[in-house]
Amino acid sequence: MNNRLFNPDGVPEPGGHYSHVAEVLPGRRVLYCAGQVAFEEDGSIPETFHDQAVLVWHRLKTILAANDMELGDVVKIVIFMTDMANDIGTLREVNADVLGPDIKPASTGIGVSALAMPELKLEIELIAAKDG
Numbered sequence: 001m002n003n004r005l006f007n008p009d010g011v012p013e014p015g016g017h018y019s020h021v022a023e024v025l026p027g028r029r030v031l032y033c034a035g036q037v038a039f040e041e042d043g044s045i046p047e048t049f050h051d052q053a054v055l056v057w058h059r060l061k062t063i064l065a066a067n068d069m070e071l072g073d074v075v076k077i078v079i080f081m082t083d084m085a086n087d088i089g090t091l092r093e094v095n096a097d098v099l100g101p102d103i104k105p106a107s108t109g110i111g112v113s114a115l116a117m118p119e120l121k122l123e124i125e126l127i128a129a130k131d132g
Contacts, residue, residue: 002028003075003129005104016088017096018107022075029132031067035080035125036060037115045119049087053094056124061098069128071098074105076127084111087121 004023007013011020024030036059038045038052046052064070081087088109099105105126115123 002131003073005075005106014104016092016107017099017104018077019104020106022106024075024129027132028129031064031069031073031128031130033060033063033126033128035078035123036063037117037120037123045117047119049083049121050090050094052121053091054098056122057094057098060124060126064128067128069130071100071103073128073130074099074103074126075129076106076108078108078110078125080110080112080115080123082112082114082121084109091122 002025004025005019005021006023007020014020036056038055040046040055046055061071064073079091081091091109095107115121
């Protein structure tokens with residue numbers, strides 16, 4: 001991983017599985033991924049937040065792979081959630097499971113009143129960078 005993910009001195013440690021800062025070094029190819037939601041291939045939507053989060057990460061990994069990238073190339077994620085108060089703990093668990101102990105991109109969580117369909121509980125977009 002050649003991107004720089006870090007927490008500068010003088011800034012409190014993150015409250016979750018992320019870094020405060022992500023720096024994309026010169027000469028890297030940057031991928032901006034639109035927000036992904038939990039639609040199964042048949043159009044259905046998993047009922048639980050956990051299952052939706054796992055499916056969204058599966059989609060994001062598929063998109064990364066299609067662009068010759070992997071999770072270690074992710075520098076920033078933005079997560080939109082419809083029930084942040086009740087689902088943030090589950091999100092932190094899923095993110096830690098998916099990303100592993102060493103991948104901690106910069107992250108922003110945003111509570112929203114609704115997404116494109118009432119059954120959707122989260123949407124994740126990302127930015128990744130890799131040597132070109």
